[in-house]
């Protein structure tokens with residue numbers, strides 16, 4: 001089929017072996033890379049798009065970005081490690097983010113981290129064994145007036161106390 005062949009050509013040009021089911025994802029990623037004219041300056045935007053498409057930043061995806069933006073993998077890994085919103089491991093169905101900015105910290109964000117550990121059995125950076133929740137920490141999420149803040153997926157929960165933690169988290173099944 002012509003469409004399929006076009007995919008195979010585009011994949012082989014980049015030198016990667018890709019499962020056929022992922023051709024559309026790489027096509028989308030390539031469209032973003034082309035949109036930024038393969039500029040290394042667009043690394044953050046490209047990584048965001050890659051994570052959006054693949055769920056996390058897999059090694060083969062990073063290799064692909066490295067080739068397309070002509071950037072060393074070591075540099076890309078450095079950027080991924082610097083920003084907490086990038087992940088190199090598969091994420092759970094829901095992402096639970098504890099804000100550790102100053103306002104949240106002084107209002108007990110560390111207690112929320114401990115509470116989540118007790119409730120879900122994972123540390124920040126980990127995913128529960130059932131794949132339901134990933135827990136992570138972030139710097140100020142811009143809702144200091146609501147401190148301490150928990151962000152679950154795209155929902156901001158303010159004034160979260162440990163006693164309320166279970167009810168807040170378990171809304172997300």
Ligand code: FES
Nearest residue numbers: 101104140143144
């Ligand atoms: S410090 Fe948590 S929202 Fe600003």
